[in-house]
Amino acid sequence: MNVYTIGVGLIGGSFALDIQEHYSDAQIFGIDANESHLQEAKELGVIHHTASYEDLPNADVVIAAIPVDAAMEVIPKVLDLCNDNTLVFDVGSTKSKIAQVVKNHPKRRNFLATHPIAGTEFSGPKAALKGLYRNKTNIICEVEKTAFKLQERALEIFQKMGMRIRYMDVVSHDKHIAYVSHLSHISSFMLGKTVIEKEKNERDIFDMAGSGFESTVRLAKSSPAMWTPIFEQNKENVIETLEEYISNLETFKRLMQDGKFNEVYEEMHNTNHIKNILNGIQ
């Protein structure tokens, strides 16, 4: 099986490692705009060979693991180049825009829109992890638009990697993921910004930070190159979540200003059952 991963960073590289593990015959080819990442991925054993777009007619599987803006241009080009039996899937955090772009492509049935809910705050080939996707959810959108035998090939790969599959329409995906993923990143980046701004004037503030602070700002280490186009493509949904979040923060602030600490207690108490909800998350 010839597997081409376009993008050899955290996401594509982790797919490459798992496919090597589960398919002893798989040859993994890497394509990446960043030549040094490509060399690094080869040295780390993430990929077997470096490759270029001209090689794609030989592909059985193509994984597009690149920022969602780049995917808009790369995926139609990949579909143009691949053969009738190639499975092409993306892994982006937004799904409506890519669905529009491929909608009328003559090879639409070669494409599967996926979003594995997995990652870390790190990026690049060094960040690739074997087993990253084990027990994680992979959301598949518009599955009916993909050729059945290519759906089967994709599902076999995802199941060998230990992923749970959920099917969803692109509109619901983009709306829900804004809440449980995109908003978290903004809350974390802005928390980091607020504290860094303060620290400019007040030295050593970070000596006082503990593991709770570290946990809430962890996502502020994430790659702006990856996240900016996600926010751009999911602009309306993300703005909606931000407005609700800001409104909740304003309410909390007002309760404090008014000295209504019984209600401050209730605000926190009512959110405490997130404990049980989170138990379902790996």
Added chain:
Amino acid sequence: MNVYTIGVGLIGGSFALDIQEHYSDAQIFGIDANESHLQEAKELGVIHHTASYEDLPNADVVIAAIPVDAAMEVIPKVLDLCNDNTLVFDVGSTKSKIAQVVKNHPKRRNFLATHPIAGTEFSGPKAALKGLYRNKTNIICEVEKTAFKLQERALEIFQKMGMRIRYMDVVSHDKHIAYVSHLSHISSFMLGKTVIEKEKNERDIFDMAGSGFESTVRLAKSSPAMWTPIFEQNKENVIETLEEYISNLETFKRLMQDGKFNEVYEEMHNTNHIKNILNGIQ
């Protein structure tokens, strides 16, 4: 050494476990308003004996590990009861109010105001952890107001437990801790609230949540009984941090609304160096 811990939960219980480890002669006595916690702490071996306030004249060390509102009443009472050679220290997340309360107490020199920057989102005796304080910072306020030989006793305990000591005035403590701790808790609680509110209408949203979401809402599992009085005692500082945080979120939202995604990129890029800052946090 007779050590009395008032509050046998996460914080007091973890002190009890470490002191047992480092002082083989230590007898640990527990006092707690919650009788079932007290029994549980004894069964778990967190404390050796249950006790009551009348026993305090026998104490060499008293740890007040209770919510900061309860501490305002309990600590003066403990100082009334203890002997001239007893070290009494608190571990609360606010320091100005307790400093005021003990300011003119005849046994002020028996008291040491401390804030170990350590904890988890869990509470109760079961949450007590051996080694919780290892390599963590313990902030000591108004050290000059504590009798020197009692400072020495406290430092020996903290150093055996592996803590780093920082000295700070109470005003700076409360101002800085609002940024690196109190604000994180509110951002996390309100993020949890925003997503839970959405989930009421949109089923299964949490199936889509990944480890990033879990990290940012982890602190929303924290105890409202502990946190409400902290926000009340540190009201002005916390409101200031909330206003700066909301303002940064508003700016981010406006940049998105105006389609200024180069600036959205810059916002995130400028916060990315938190990576290096966080490397200093355990």
